[in-house]
Amino acid sequence: MxxxxxxxxxLRDARVGGRVxxxxxxxxxxxxxxxxxxxLREVCRHSDVVELGVPFSDPMADGVTIQxxxxxxxxxxxxxxxxxxxxxxxxxxxxAPILLMSYLNPLLAYGLxxxxxxxxxxxxxxxxVPDLPLEExxxxxxxxxxxxxxxxxxxSPVTPPExxxxxxxxxxxxxxxxxxxxxxxxxxxxxxxxxDYLDTVRASASIPVCAGFGIRSAEQxxxxxxxxxxxxxxxxxxxxxxxxxxxxxxxxxxxPA
Amino acid sequence: MPVELxxxxxxxxxxxxxxxxxxxxxxxxxxxxxxxxVPETLVPxxxxxxxxxxxxxxxxxxxxxxxxxxxxxxxxxxxxxxAPRLGDAWGAEVWLKRExxxxxxxxxxxxSIGQALLAKRLGVKRIVAETxxxxxxxxxxxxxxxxxxxxxxxxxxxxxxxQAPNVDRMRRLGTEVFTVTTGDRTLxxxxxxxxxxxxxxxKDTYYLLGSAIGPHxxxxxxxxxxxxxxxxARAQMLAVTGELPDIxxxxxxxxxxxxxxxxxxxxxxxxxxxxxxAGGRGNALGExxxxxxxxxxxxxxxxxSMLLQDxxxxxxxxxxxxxxLDYPGVGPEHALLKTIGRVQYGVIGDDEALDALNECCRxxxxxxxxxxxxxxxxxxxxxxxxxxxxxxxxxxxRGDKDMPTLRTLPI
Numbered sequence: 110m111x112x113x114x115x116x117x118x119x120l121r122d123a124r125v126g127g128r129v130x131x132x133x134x135x136x137x138x139x140x141x142x143x144x145x146x147x148x149l150r151e152v153c154r155h156s157d158v159v160e161l162g163v164p165f166s167d168p169m170a171d172g173v174t175i176q177x178x179x180x181x182x183x184x185x186x187x188x189x190x191x192x193x194x195x196x197x198x199x200x201x202x203x204x205a206p207i208l209l210m211s212y213l214n215p216l217l218a219y220g221l222x223x224x225x226x227x228x229x230x231x232x233x234x235x236x237x238v239p240d241l242p243l244e245e246x247x248x249x250x251x252x253x254x255x256x257x258x259x260x261x262x263x264x265s266p267v268t269p270p271e272x273x274x275x276x277x278x279x280x281x282x283x284x285x286x287x288x289x290x291x292x293x294x295x296x297x298x299x300x301x302x303x304x305d306y307l308d309t310v311r312a313s314a315s316i317p318v319c320a321g322f323g324i325r326s327a328e329q330x331x332x333x334x335x336x337x338x339x340x341x342x343x344x345x346x347x348x349x350x351x352x353x354x355x356x357x358x359x360x361x362x363x364x365p366a
Numbered sequence: 367m368p369v370e371l372x373x374x375x376x377x378x379x380x381x382x383x384x385x386x387x388x389x390x391x392x393x394x395x396x397x398x399x400x401x402x403x404v405p406e407t408l409v410p411x412x413x414x415x416x417x418x419x420x421x422x423x424x425x426x427x428x429x430x431x432x433x434x435x436x437x438x439x440x441x442x443x444x445x446x447x448x449a450p451r452l453g454d455a456w457g458a459e460v461w462l463k464r465e466x467x468x469x470x471x472x473x474x475x476x477x478s479i480g481q482a483l484l485a486k487r488l489g490v491k492r493i494v495a496e497t498x499x500x501x502x503x504x505x506x507x508x509x510x511x512x513x514x515x516x517x518x519x520x521x522x523x524x525x526x527x528x529q530a531p532n533v534d535r536m537r538r539l540g541t542e543v544f545t546v547t548t549g550d551r552t553l554x555x556x557x558x559x560x561x562x563x564x565x566x567x568x569k570d571t572y573y574l575l576g577s578a579i580g581p582h583x584x585x586x587x588x589x590x591x592x593x594x595x596x597x598x599a600r601a602q603m604l605a606v607t608g609e610l611p612d613i614x615x616x617x618x619x620x621x622x623x624x625x626x627x628x629x630x631x632x633x634x635x636x637x638x639x640x641x642x643x644a645g646g647r648g649n650a651l652g653e654x655x656x657x658x659x660x661x662x663x664x665x666x667x668x669x670x671s672m673l674l675q676d677x678x679x680x681x682x683x684x685x686x687x688x689x690x691l692d693y694p695g696v697g698p699e700h701a702l703l704k705t706i707g708r709v710q711y712g713v714i715g716d717d718e719a720l721d722a723l724n725e726c727c728r729x730x731x732x733x734x735x736x737x738x739x740x741x742x743x744x745x746x747x748x749x750x751x752x753x754x755x756x757x758x759x760x761x762x763x764r765g766d767k768d769m770p771t772l773r774t775l776p777i
Contacts, residue, residue: 166681167554167666169561170405176548188678213403214665218679240403240665244393265407267568276406290407291566 112234113259116158116206116282120317120339123157127365129334131155132283132319134210134343136162136178137195138187140350145195148356152346153205155360157339158283160237163189163211170239172294174344178351189219196231203232208261208282210237213249221252228258235259235282243279254281261285266306277314283339284318286310294344295323307336324363331365377706384702385633394582394669397705399698402581403665408561411568416583418488423590428483435479439512440469442476442594446602449759451729452742456749459756461611463599465623465763466734470505472763473595473623474576478505480591482513485572492567493517495574496560498525498553499689499737500532501763502576507541509574517541517574520560522551525689532767550683553693557667577620578697581668585625585697592626599758600630609756613638615745616760617737618711619655619691621700623762628709629699639708641700642744644686645715651676655684657696658704658711671698687716687771688736690763714743720775722746723765735763736771 110118123130133156138145152159164182168175192209196202209228216224216238228236235258241249243262253260259282264273267290277284286307289295311318320333321341330340342363349359380397383389394400402412422428436442444467449460465473478495485493493515497503503519510517519541526533526545536543549555557575564573578588596614603611614631616624618641628639646654654660657672664673666681674682674694686692703709714722719736722743726734734742738761745759765772 165679167549167558169558169667170407170565172562173548180549183680188680190678212665214673214675214681215679217664218675218677239405240668242402242404242406242409245401245403263406265405267407267410269410272410287407290568292562295566 111257112229113257113281116208116234116259117316119157119206120283120319124338129330129364130157130317130339131360131363132158132160132321132339132341133346133360134160134162134341135350136164136175136182136347137192138164138182138185139178139347140181142182142185142187146199148350149203151356152360153203155357157205158208159203159205160208160210160341160343161192163192163209163215165212165215168212170292172292172344174294174347178347189215189224193227193231196233206234207232208235208237208259209233210239213238213241221249225252225256225258229256233258235261237261237263237285239263243276263287264310266290266303270309273310274313277310280314280316283316284310284314285341286318286320286337287322288320288324289322291322293322304336307333311336327363327365330363334365380702380706381632381708384699390582390586394586396698396702399669399671399701400582400585401670402668403670404581404668405565407565408568408581411564412581412583414488418484419583419587422484422487428487432480432483435483436476436594440475440479441467443598443602444468446599446606449730452726455725455729456746457753458749460745461603461756461758462732462761463595463627463758464761465595466732466738466761470501470508471766472501472505472735473592473626474502474505475508476594476626477576477588477591477622478502478509478574479512481574481587482506482509482515485574486513486515488572490572491570493572493574494520494560494563495576496520496553496556497576498556498692499767500525500529500536501690501767503541503543504532504535504539506574506576507536507539510541511539518544518563520544520546520556520563522546522553522556524551525553525556528770529689529767530770553689554681561667576622578622578625578699579620579667579669579695585669585699588622589625589629589699592622593629595623595626595760596628596630599627603758607756610634610637611758612755613640613748614758614760615640615642615741615748617642617691617740617762618658618696618700619644619693619737620695621697623760625697625699627760628703632708639710640744640748641709641711642740643711643713644688644691644740645713646685646687647716652683653685654713655686655692655694656713657694658700659713666695669698671701672696687719688740690735690737691740712744714740718743724777732761733765734761735765736768738762
């Protein structure tokens, strides 16, 4: 199975009983670089797919929580190279499929071909690049598809319907349906038209659709559940980690009772 | 001195396409530079803006309205002043294109009023803008007041402290000034924050970007609105002297005033073009903001251009005595113009710029902005190497705003 198929299959398999498949985001090396492997293992035990955030100096799509985490991780010396080294050191490897979520520039600086090759060897299954719209993704796609890795496309509530189809067709791993018009960590809307939008995305996609941005309660998760194949939790988890709370307890608490 | 165009067929072709308007291409590319690297949420907004430019900017109605505002409110055309005493001192014939005499004190107003007119036609409900030194913020505040549009300006905490008079000006003009306490708390963080605001309401909010940077179509939009500088200067030079200058010199931060002066002169191959970046305190990363001279290619604020970054692709802090040049990126058209050799780019440090500022004050009775002083110093250096030439300098703004900084520096 190719790495990108592993992501899709894991999400499909995770839908058992009332359980909602969960994609968990953490900023790599936050709050402590020396605890990274331990934190990652705990996240893997309580979620199905993990997004590792690569810190960037100018995170323009992120709210204050991830900005703060990103800044702190950079101060601790976290980089693409550091993250890959950490993953290479982990034995046994992390239990859940892993994606790197990064703004484009740190990936360009590493070199796209070298990155794709090393990432696959380190067990990474795909990438999410929030400032790389489909029209600009040619070079990135070329590098990572040759390694069988996923490039997850994001769709937003303001994406026109015909564009949604194009993005869903181009996406691999899963489709990232952004649930708010705005930055990460904002107040999530789950108004009726939001559910209609999610239904539209899902109808256009042949791979799982996961909803993210602003998700922080079991109540939200259960309302979204019939309309998506998984939910993504990011800022809320980073906040729990920032306060030293329990990763496992928090992630488990998001599952509908 | 001949223009040092690197004459490969490929570079010739890129220059020809830049001049005839077929660059940027449909993807917003200037050769390898430019593009549109933004979150998906902003893609429809940028497509609407691009379509709006096509629908409105070339109509006689829009052009008439813009011409009227530029003439009756901005005070255009701005004069082309001979600078005979500077000329004597340098051994050259010196002409200054006086954007410092435009309303609100700098070239920024050309762009702000133009984009505000466009925004109004697009039917948006509010404007957001970023500012570093405060000049683009003041220009946008004034343009929004003029057209009755609500405006919010993002400004870094550090810039708010060092540019207090401009903060007060913006507030009096009815604009809400929002203090940015994240990131580097200067221009770069203000742009990040303005983009975050815009992402949250891309339908009803218009982002009035102040420099020739950002995702397509902003670099093109800003170039078109600032081209009035070069078009006027070219016509004025011909009217007064009957000839074109040997060289045109402008300072480059993001590069809006320089692209405004240079773009209309690109086809005049006899005119050498020289952009001057801020050398700050030295050549080490973090000590300057000379992006084209010391940077490497990368993506920041929505476009692929040259960038001051470390080996991991993290954008670096910059320094210049001039807040308007203190930016780690540069517009994609400049990156192309450097690559193909049509424009040369030099570096002037804080001290040399300050010395040129003082000289211009003493000899011509003009207080230039610290930004423009970099162009003066670059022109002076060139004049000494190339005696007896006719030099056109883009005087991008006036230095009144710099008095808090200048008070701490020698006369």
